[in-house]
Amino acid sequence: MISIKVILIGDSGVGKTCLIQQYTSKEFTEEHITTIAAGDKSFKEVKVGEKTLKLEIWDTVGQEKFKSVNKIYMNQAKIALIVYDMTDQNSFNNLKNWYQELKDKNDSVEIIGVIANKSDLYEDKVIDKEEGENYAKSINALFFETSAMDYESVAAVFEGLAKKYVEKKDKEDRKREEDEQKKIKLEPSKHKEEKEKDQNYEKGASIRRSNIF
Numbered sequence: 001m002i003s004i005k006v007i008l009i010g011d012s013g014v015g016k017t018c019l020i021q022q023y024t025s026k027e028f029t030e031e032h033i034t035t036i037a038a039g040d041k042s043f044k045e046v047k048v049g050e051k052t053l054k055l056e057i058w059d060t061v062g063q064e065k066f067k068s069v070n071k072i073y074m075n076q077a078k079i080a081l082i083v084y085d086m087t088d089q090n091s092f093n094n095l096k097n098w099y100q101e102l103k104d105k106n107d108s109v110e111i112i113g114v115i116a117n118k119s120d121l122y123e124d125k126v127i128d129k130e131e132g133e134n135y136a137k138s139i140n141a142l143f144f145e146t147s148a149m150d151y152e153s154v155a156a157v158f159e160g161l162a163k164k165y166v167e168k169k170d171k172e173d174r175k176r177e178e179d180e181q182k183k184i185k186l187e188p189s190k191h192k193e194e195k196e197k198d199q200n201y202e203k204g205a206s207i208r209r210s211n212i213f
């Protein structure tokens with residue numbers, strides 16, 4: 001089974017812990033208990049076609065003062081969710097800083113999702129879906145709207161990103177195989193060329209030899 005590290009980043013209070021809780025145990029907490037011990041891991045298996053992926057989901061802290069520890073948590077993550085609260089302009093403005101953090105401190109991320117959370121609070125919404133979508137597009141990420149109270153919307157994120165990851169890996173595998181095939185096809189002619197070169201050399205050598213006598 002393929003095991004992959006998934007991280008959630010974004011400002012404090014956007015709902016990272018709640019999203020993980022909903023996805024892994026179908027629970028929602030009203031209280032905001034700031035995550036301080038970054039690196040809590042939850043696991044969930046997800047099926048993509050024939051493949052089963054084991055998601056290792058890491059919860060990270062959104063508070064500024066903990067930023068220095070984030071390198072360890074960002075490292076080796078293959079999937080990253082950058083979360084904002086659609087009722088909080090600041091959390092949206094900070095997406096670019098989180099993206100920069102990710103670029104600086106992670107060298108392995110393959111798939112990024114931009115998550116607009118708290119869709120149940122649509123009356124207080126200050127960021128339009130289009131703005132979120134445009135930002136996601138600008139960093140080549142997938143876009144999702146979620147409510148951490150609604151399991152389906154949350155599962156769609158993890159399943160969507162896992163699917164994209166598998167598709168990307170499959171494509172890379174196919175490309176590698178094609179390149180390998182091309183090499184094999186090229187090799188016989190390479191052999192032939194080398195053989196001919198050798199034969200010509202032999203011919204030349206026998207002429208050279210006969211010139212000696």
Ligand SMILES: Nc1nc2c(ncn2[C@@H]2O[C@H](COP(=O)(O)OP(=O)(O)OP(=O)(O)O)[C@@H](O)[C@H]2O)c(=O)[nH]1
Pocket residue numbers: 010011012013014015016017018019029030031032033034035036060061062063117118119120121146147148149
């Ligand atoms: N209405 C609503 N509230 C939410 C949603 N997601 C999270 N919340 C609330 O937002 C607050 C913060 O949620 P957390 O999941 O603790 O936020 P966090 O991003 O983990 O914050 P830090 O750990 O401080 O970085 C809590 O009071 C949650 O109940 C949502 O989709 N809808």
Ligand SMILES: [Mg+2]
Pocket residue numbers: 016017018033034035059060061062
């Ligand atoms: Mg948290």
